[in-house]
Amino acid sequence: MLSIKNLHAEVDGKPILRGINLDIPAGEIHAIMGPNGSGKSTLASVLAGREEYEVTQGSVTYKNHKLLELDPNERACEGVFLGFQYPVEIPGVSNLYLLRAAINARRKYHGEPEIAAIDFMKLVQEKIDYVGMSMDMVKRGVNEDFSGGEKKRNEIFQMLMLEPTLALLDETDSGLDIDALKVVADGINRLRSPERSTVLVTHYKRLLEYVVPDRVHVLYKGQIVRSGGPELADTLEAEGYANLETDETAATS
């Protein structure tokens, strides 16, 4: 599904990703953990195509595509979805409008006709129930006056509507109460299938109790310094990131 080789990226000449190697087979969920500022959001943004970051070395293969050569909207049309750590507000443009435009952009890209209004509304009705949002809410402006938790629910709602093959979820579990966390976990589990992969960026093992990952990676100073099974999350929770300096030396040598 996704294969990242020796990926280096910088912003304003400052290196942030310093040689990432990561393979995510189809059907798997991988968690990426790591201290603040280690480059987790940068990795997710680079994969989604944010131009602010300059890729200086390395390659990324996604399905049959050289991912880095596609525009962000093309990546989305190919099934990449980024759940934002900080979703933006777009007053006056309804959530429904955005989703219909997004779905139709995909359809157009694949040479398919636009979605019929009735089919679209059926889909909306089904998915808002999964995430506990109301029709009134999705008719409002994109994230307009949404609380932090509502914004994250909305990211999951969008993901469920767009049914990506590669979901990159950047701290979609942060700042949530337990009910909202369950909604997020449930959304991720619903999409779990042999054709889809998910990358979960998280600080907390709590999410991983509801969504058991196939692999857990630790990102530190722009490199993956340790990888393991779900039990690695327990170790990290117990020990913190204190021993990573030694890991880093090991990884670069």
Next chain:
Amino acid sequence: MSATQQIEPNIDHYLAEYARVERELPGSDDSKRERQAELRRFSDAGFPSTREEDWKYTSLRPIEKRRFEISDEADTPSEKALAPFLPAGLDAFRIVIVDGHFSAVLSGLDGLPPGATVRSFAAYLNATDGASIKAREIDEEPGSLTAMNAAFFTDGAYIEMAAGTVVDKPIHVLSVASGARDERMTQVRHRYVMGENSQATVIEHFVGVGDNPYFTNAVTEAVMGRNSQLTRCRVQQESDKGYHVSSFFAQQRRDSRVFNHGFDLGGRLARIDTNARLVDQNSEVHLFGVYAPTGRQHIDNHTRIDHATEHSLSREFYKGVLADYGRGVFNGKIIIHRDAQKTDSAQACDALLLSDKAEVDAKPELEIYADDVTAAHGSTVGQLDEDAVFYLKSRGIGEEGARAILTYSFANSLVNKVGIPALVSYIEAALLAKLPGGQAYADLA
């Protein structure tokens, strides 16, 4: 004007043009004398120049160098040509002026409630003894272009609401420049006389349809009686060959309210002066505006609110959207006079630059001579939020579409304030149509 003074050739042209058309202009012989005085005021002062502080950023050279003429009659455009300017689903009374002449065929005024008068200004002048070309209730209409208008205007809308009259449907005042002939001018004057406790909504709409350069010079007077309410939606969609200059003067008696919404989408060059004088207690004025110069358009809005006496309120919000080589000017003057204690005033102007070739000068200008007032003002100039652009792109929407959607979002809150759904949709669609990639998202409106 003294005999020794050199007359500019272009001014000479307008003196001759006045002589040519005077007999045909509406109004009594007395009113012709008023017009002659206005013509002198215009010819003495000439066109405003960029040496004047209020005209610093807007040069009228392109207008001055041409020789515009009054159209003796209208070149009525086809229904097809006008159709795009009739907002779909808008249920309104309609008065249409083409090339400065009232068009009975295009107008639709049946069913006005008793007490409401909507008619041709020319017909009103011709039929009314002692009718004056300028509203006597309005202290002053400064500026040489307003004088030019007073001398030359051929027609316009005359709206009068008797005391207590409420019109529930908007009145669509549509002024069309046919652009059918080269270098024509439409000098139109509208007067809205709002009796005590009356209420009306006027959509004052300027459009241009042809290919020839033309000049629109419009003046609107609003005489606001006690506790009256006027909502005026000024929609300016001159053609890209149109030069547009207009002034609005509202004089507000006690407890009256003016809601003025301006949308400047058209014109090669447009200059709009919006003036409200709060001369009595507890009067309110709300000025909202969106201007969107794209291509090589130049759009200049000057506003002036005079708080002349105590306990009055003003709110003013303007937003500019500037793309391509668009040039925008906003100057919002608020004067709180010495006796205007307890004035409550707030103003903000924001501009969005969509291209590095676009330019805007937007500033509030506050003069306060009273000591017990509330006055807030602010001004921002910025670009689209790149996080938001990326957010939309990450959902599958292309670069241009993302920018058009976010620009729509920027202007949306002010457009919505109009409160007439059919007009809101119409304006939003017209705005989107001007933006690169916006056409595809016209259904946002």
